[in-house]
Amino acid sequence: MTVIPVEKKVLSENQRIAASLRDRFEEQGTLCLNLISSPGSGKTTLLEETLGGFRPEERVAVLTGDLQTENDAKRLARYGFPVQQITTGGVCHLDGRMIERALERWSLDEIDLLFIENVGNLVCPSSYDLGEETKVVLLSVTEGDDKPLKYPSIFAKSELLVLTKIDLLPHVPFNMEQARANARLVHPGIEIVELSCTTGQGFDGWQAWLSRRREARLRRASTARV
Incomplete structure (x- = not known):
């Protein structure tokens, strides 16, 4: 008798759904x-500042995950863009099925940029x-600069590291140089942006990265239609 671990089956099903979602995107x-x-690294605040900088006609939407509350969706909905809260009921992550179900309420052909704010974890x-x-991946200066070494998987799989709350650097024992070095030890090619949503310092770096990714996506879409 062949025994298939439940975790392997769950991840395999998730990969199937994710591949379908990727094709749709x-x-x-x-x-x-x-x-x-x-939790508390500043994902929602970053999205608030980002949405606040978009023109009303921008085709942007947000899916935000939380264990229990709809607090983040209420904060983000104030900017006038489509927002849905995915309440996981205690599950510590979003999965492909949750995203698939949430997108049933929207038409993807009306969305150019979709942010998914995952559960804090x-x-x-x-x-x-x-x-x-x-x-x-976001890492705030109120955390440890060794986080990339302690949680290497997410830093290895992320293309961008956003170091947040840099206005607090004078008040916390966080070594920025060491954090950057640790991240690149795990993922040598990772891009890094440092910013403060409170003061606006470095926020243009995030906006520039986002613009580059959006332009690259538009170019691919245009090529595909030719």
């Missing part, structure tokens, strides 16, 4: 970004592909 020209961090979300183009 590619077909519609939707740039999907999966934001992941520990550096472990489980790293194992679940959501069909995104890339994962973005």
Whole structure:
């Protein structure tokens, strides 16, 4: 008798759904970004500042995950863009099926940029592909600069590291140089942006990275239609 571990079956099913989602995003020209961090690193605040900088006609949407509340969706909905809360009921990550069900309420051909704000956790979300183009990991200066070494999987799988709350650097024992070195030890090619949503310092770096990714996605979509 062959025994198949339940975890392997779950991940295999998730990969199937994620591949389908990725095909849909590619077909519609939707740039999907999966934001992941520990609780309190600033994902929602980063999204607030980002949404606040978009023109009202921008085709942007957000799916935000939380264990119990709809607090983040209420905060983000104030900016006038489509937002859905995915309440996991205690599950410590989003999975492909959750994203698939949430997207049933929207038409992807009306969304150019989709942010997925994952549940606050550096472990489980790293194992679940959501069909995104890339994962973005956030690390605040109120955490340890050794986080990339302690949780290497998510840093290895992310294309961008956003170091947040840098306005607090004078008040916390966080070594920025060491954090950057640790991240690149795990993922040598990872891009790094340092910013403060409170003061706006470095926020242009995040906006520039986002613009480059959106332009690249548009070019691919245009080529595919030719």
